[in-house]
Amino acid sequence: MRWATARSRSEAPGAPPAGATRALRWVLFGVLFLTTLLPFGVLVVTSVARSWFWPDLLPPTVSGDAWTELLRGGGRLAPATATSLLLGLSTGALAVAMAFPAGRAMARLRGWRRHLAAGAAFLPVAAPPLAVGVGLQYSFLVAGLGGTLPGVLLAHLVPAAGYVSLFFLGVFAVHDDRLEVEARTLGATPAQALFHVTLPALRRPLLEGFVLGFLVSWAQVPLTLLVGQGVVPALPLEVLSYVQAGQDARAATGAILLVIPPLLVMGLAGFALRDRPVVVA
C-alpha cells in the first residue's frame, strides 16, 4: 500500500518525476558533505599533519603530538577546554534560571509593554558583542570582576540570557497556562504547581534553552577576551592564539574540540527528550 501511495503521489499532476527527485536528493547530500563534513575531515587531517603545505594533497608525514599533549593534560588546550565547559554549563543553567521567569512575565504582557520588554531582551543580542564587551569591560574593572572567571560568566550571561529570554517568550506565548490553574484548584500551592506541573511539562523547552545558553557561551570570543583580559583561558581564545602563532595542528585539535561538546550536549538533550511530547502544553 505504501508503494501504491508513493507511486500515485509521484504520478500526481504537476509533481516532479521520481528520477528528478532522487537526483536532487543526491545533489543536496553532496552539498551537505562538501560544506559540513569535508571541512571537518580537513580539520582532522590538519590536527595530525606535520609540514603540510600547498600543493600537497595530503600531509607528507603525520604526528599525534597535538592529541597526545591534549590527552596528557599538557599544553593549554586541556585547561581551556575545562574552563569553557564550566563557563558553558554554568551560563546555560543560569540563563535558563533567569530567562524562564522573564519569558513568562513577558508573555503575560500585552501590546506595547510586551514589545518594550522583548526589545530590552533583544538589545544585548542585537548589539555587536564587541560593543557590549567594551562597555562591560570598564564596569567589570570597576567592580573588580575584570580578568576573573565569575566576571566572564556574568559577561556571557548578558547575550545568553537575552537569547534564552526571547526563546522562552515564544514558549510561553503558546503555553497553556490553564495547566497551573487546574493544578491550583486541584489543591496545589503555587510552588507545587510550578515543580509538579509547569517545569515537568516544559522539560523539553527547558533543556533546549539550556543548550542554547551553552552554545552562546561556548563560542563566545569578544566578551571572553575583553572581560577575561586574556587571563581566563577559554578554548576559543586558545584556538585563536594557536592560529595566530601558526601552530596548525594544535589549532585544528582545538577546533575539533570546539565542535565536539556542542554536538555531545545536543545529542544528550535529544536522547533525554526522545519520548517527550513536542507540545509545550
Next chain:
Amino acid sequence: MTGPVAPALRVTGLRVTFGGGTDRDAPGLTGVTLEVAAGERLVLVGASGAGKTTLLRAVAGLVPIDEGSIEIGGKDVTRLPPERRGAVYLHQSPVLFPHLTVEENVAFPLRIRGVPQGEARKRVHEVLDAVRLADLGHRPSGALSGGQRHRVALARAVVARPSLLLLDEPLSSLDPGLRHEIRDVIVHLQAQVQVQIEAQGEDPEARGHNRAQVQPGLVLVTHDLEEAGLLGHRVGIVMEGGLAQLAPPEEIFRAPATLEVARFLGYRNELPCAPGSGVEARLFGGVATKDPGEAEARNVARDVGRDFRAGNTAAGSRSVVVLPPGSVRVVPASRSSTLSEGEAGEGRGRWVPLPGRLRHLAHPGPRPLARVEVDLPNARPVLLEAEVEDAALADARADASGSFEAGSPVVLLVDVSRALRF
C-alpha cells in the same frame, strides 16, 4: 451529625468587576446571592458575556472579588487561595497534565496532599473504575480520545473528594453521542463521591467536630437550555452580571421571571399590549390570567437579591403578553369554527381563537412551524409562530377548503391560561 449540613456553596452579595476594579472597568457581576445544597446540581445558563464563567471562577478563587462572601462546605473561603477552597474548577476542554499518564493524572490531587501511596492507588483505581477507564491507567494522557480525556479530568476532579465541583461548559465541545455519555458520567460520579461537610448546629464550638458524609455540590455552566433542564436540580439564568432567575427547571420554563428571561428561553410569541388597544380584553376577556409575578417574583427577590420584575413593571403601563411554546396551536380557518372546546384545548385551559394569515411554513424539526400574521385591534399586525400538529395537517389535506399554503387564512388557538404577562 447534630444538625443539617452546611450548603456546599453559599454566595452572598458577590460583586466582581472585570480588570481589577478601576473606574473604567465594566461590572462583571453585581449582587449575586445563591446557595447550592450538598448533592445538588445547579446549572447556570445565560448568553455569552453574561458573567457565568466569571461567577464560577470567582467561586474557585481565580478571579478577585470586590464585595461579598463565599462559603464552601460551611467554611468561609472568601480570602483563601484556590487550593484551600475545597472546590475543583474544570475548564471547558479537559486540561490533562501532558507529562503524566492517566493514573498519574488522577493521582495528582492525592500526591500533593501527601496521601499514602497504597491508599492513593486504591482511590485512583476506584474512580477510574467508575469512569470505565481502569484499563487505560498506564496510557500517556496525550494518547486519549476526546471523551476519554473528559472522563479522566472528571475522575481527577472527584478523587480528592472536594465539597464543590465547578464545571465550565463541560459538554459544549462534544458531539451529541459523547455529550450524553459525559452527562451520565457527571451524574454518576457526583452520586458516588462522599465528602465531609460541616454540620450546622447551635453550638459554634461543636460545629467543627460534627461532620456529615454527603455528596458534593455541583455548579455547571452551559448555554444549552436542554442540557440545563436535563442536568440541573435548579437552573440559574445569568443576565447582565446578575441572576435573573433561580428555580427548578420546570418552574423556569413554566414561569420565567422577566420578559428578558422569557426571550432567552426562546419564547418568541409576543403580543404587545398598548393601553386601550383591546388586545388584553380580546385575549383574556376579564379572565384572571396566569401572572408570573407575585409568588415567583418574591422568590426571585429573596433568592437572588435583585427584583428584576419590579424594574419591568415599573417601566410603564405598556405590557407584553408572551405565549410559551405549546400554548399556541394553528388550524385551518375552515376547521376552527367546528372545533369543540374539548378538541381545542384537550380538556384544559381556555383557548381563544386569533384569526390570521399564514405567512410561511418552515420545517426546522419533525413538525412544520407556521409563521402567522395576526391582526390585533388598534395595533400593528404581529407575527406569531406555532408548530403545526399532525391532526391539523391531516385536516388541511382532507378539507379542500382549508390548507397550509402561504397566504391562506388560518386560526391560532391560544391557551390564555398559560400566557405570561409582563
